Amino acid sequence: MADLELMRELAIENDTKILLLILDGVGGLPMTPDGATELEAADTPHLDALAARSICGMSTPVAPGVTPGSGPGHLSLFGYDPLEFEIGRGVLEALGIGFDLQSNDVAARGNFCTLDEQGIITDRRAGRIPTEVGARLCEKLRQVQLPGMETFVRPVKEYRFVLVLRGEGLYDGLTETDPQQTGVPPRPVEPLRPEAADTAKLFNQWLAEARKLLADEYPANGCNLRGLAKDPGLPQMPNIYKLRCGAIATYPMYRGVAKLAGMEVLPTGETIEDEVETLKQHWADYDFFFFHVKKTDSRGEDGDFEGKAKVIEHLDAVLPDILALDPDVVIITGDHSTPALWKAHSWHELPVLLWSNYIRMDSVTQFGERPCMAGGLGHIYHPDLLPLAMAHAGRLIKFGA
C-alpha cells in the first residue's frame, strides 16, 4: 500500500502531465448472470482503443467486500489510505452543498425528526418532509445564537440539513445525537476527548434552542445531529507529490473533497463538454488533473442500466478531444462501483486502465470488467494508482542507493 511519507521523499518536479479520469460509480454488474455490464454494453470505441494500448486491471477502492462512500472512494484515488484518513459525514455534507468550510469549523449533518410528548423519537426522518419545508425550518433555526460563535444552517434535501459552528476553540471528537432507532429520546452530544467538552456544550445549547423553535412544527418537531467533524487536515497533494493539482467536477461534493486534498478547483459548467473545455483552458497551468464524471453513479443509483451506459458513451465521445491534449499518463477508472442491478454503491472492484509511453501492453482490447480481469496490472488497490502514475510520469526518484 502506498506510503505518503515515501512519496514525499521520492517525488520530484518534471514537465509531465497526469490525467486521472474518474467515472463515478462506473463499475457495474450484468442484469442477467451471463450478460454484459453497463460498461461492457456501452458502445465505447475510443475507450476500447485506449485500453488496447494500455495496461489494464481491476482495482479495489478500500478493502475486499467494503463498499466505499464518496469520501473514502476519492481519498483512495488521491493516494490516501481511506482507513487512515477519514472525512466526517458533517464535512462531506457541507462540501456536498458547496459550503465554504474553514479549517476550524465543526460541521454536522442534521436530520429533522418527529418526537412524541415525552420527547421520544417516533420517526427519525420526520415523515420525509418536502425539501421546501426543510428549507423553511432551516430559516427558522438561523435564529439560534451562540455566544462568540457564528452558526450556519443550510438545507440539503427533504429532512436533511447542515449545521456549521465557526469560532475560536472548537474541537471535534464528539458523539452523535441520533440513537439510530425510534422509541428512545435523542442523545446529548458528548465529548470523546477532554478538549472537546466546550464544543459539546455549544452543540447541546444549540440543540436545546432549536428544539424550542421546532416544538410546533409537527412532524418535524425535533432534530438530530450526526457526524460532527472538522476538515481532517489531509497532507496536501502539492506538498507530497510536487504536483500542481487541478480538479474539474460538476458536483460540489467532489470539488470539496479535491479541495481538502489540496487541489485547486477549476470553475466549470454542468456538462461533460463544459468540463472538457475547462480542461483545455487550464491544460498549461497544472501537472495533475482530476476529471470527474458524475452521472454514471446517478444512473446506477436509479437502477437505469441503459442510462448509465449512455453516460459512458457520452464520455467516450469526448475522449479523443481529451487525449488530443497529449497527457503523459492517463488513468481511467471509478471511485467505486454502482451497478444498476444493485441501485447503490457496491464493493465490487473497478476496471482500470493505465496508459503511458512506458507501460507493458497486455492483451486487453476492451475496457470492461471481465476483460480487465485478465489485465497486466492484476488486482491492485486504489491508493497505489497515484504512485504508479507518478512513476510513469518520471516524477519519482530511485528509493535507496
Added chain:
Amino acid sequence: MADLELMRELAIENDTKILLLILDGVGGLPMTPDGATELEAADTPHLDALAARSICGMSTPVAPGVTPGSGPGHLSLFGYDPLEFEIGRGVLEALGIGFDLQSNDVAARGNFCTLDEQGIITDRRAGRIPTEVGARLCEKLRQVQLPGMETFVRPVKEYRFVLVLRGEGLYDGLTETDPQQTGVPPRPVEPLRPEAADTAKLFNQWLAEARKLLADEYPANGCNLRGLAKDPGLPQMPNIYKLRCGAIATYPMYRGVAKLAGMEVLPTGETIEDEVETLKQHWADYDFFFFHVKKTDSRGEDGDFEGKAKVIEHLDAVLPDILALDPDVVIITGDHSTPALWKAHSWHELPVLLWSNYIRMDSVTQFGERPCMAGGLGHIYHPDLLPLAMAHAGRLIKFGA
C-alpha cells in the same frame, strides 16, 4: 508480506537445495508499444522450457511505482522488508569497491567538489575529474590522522571516493555535508541523536584537515560526505532460515549485500561460466545459493536492448548445466527492472518463475513479462519469494496447531 519472526519460528533444516538466480535489472520494456521486451526478444529455449514446467508470475520489489536501488532490490529478494531495513549509501559504496567493512565502522561516500574563495560550492562534482586524479587525491587524503581512529580513503570513480572511520565508540545517525546545490558552502556533519555527537566531531575534524590538503587542487579543492552509515545489522539469514547460504556474484556490491545478510561469499571469476563453475564446486556445501548475473542491468543502463538480450541468452545457454545440479527449488527473477528504453532502474514488476516438484504448473510457456502476467503466481512481492522457496523445499513447519 513476509515476517522474519514467523520465518524464524517455522524454519527447519532439511537436505534440500534452493537456487535463487537473479538477472540484475532483467525486467524490460518494448522499444515500440507493441514490441517485445528484452527478455521476450531473447532466444531462450531453456528458460522457456523451465517456465513451462514452473509456476510464473509478476513481482514487485518494493511497492507499486517505487524504483529500487540495488540495496532495497536485493534486501527484498533476501526476504527483508526494504522499507524497514535500509543500507546506507556510504555502506553500499564501500561494499561496491569490495571494502571489508567491519560492524562498527562508519562509512561515507565522498564527492570531490569545487569551492570558490569564499568556500562556496561552484561544482558539486569537481568537473568530473578523471578517475586517476581522484585516486591521487585519495592518496593525499590518507595523511589525515584522527586520534585513536583508523581512517580508510578509497577511490571509486571520477570524483567519488569512500571514507571509512574505524575505532571505538562510533555511531551513525549523522547528517550529510552536501547541500545538493551550488552557491552555498558545504554543511557540517551534525548528529541526529546525542550519542553520535563525538562521531560527528571526528568527521568534521577529518573534513577540516582534508580541505587544507585539497586547497591547491583546483578543480577538486573541496569535498563532501554523503550517506554516513554503519552496517545495518540485518538479522542473519542462516539464523532465520536455518540455511547455509552461499553467494556467487561477480561485482563487489552484490557480494557485499549478501555478506550483510549473513551469506558466505564464494570466490569466483568474472564470467557467467566462472560463476557456474563456482556453483558446481560448492554445490555440496550450502543449502541456498544466491547466483547473481550483473550485465543484464549494465546493458539496460546503456540503453543497449540487443546487448541485454544477449546477456540473457548467455545465461540461458548455461542453464542446463545449472539445472543438472538437481536443485529442489529454483526461483529466477531480477532485483528490479532496467529497461533499455528507460536506461535506468525502473519501477516495473519483474517476471518470476518458481520451479519445484510441488508446484501447480500454469499455462505459461515462455519466460517473459507479458506471458508471466498471466502466470499462476499472479502479482506478488519480492519479500514473499524466499518464504515460498522455503516451503517448496520442505523447510517450514506448520503454523499453529
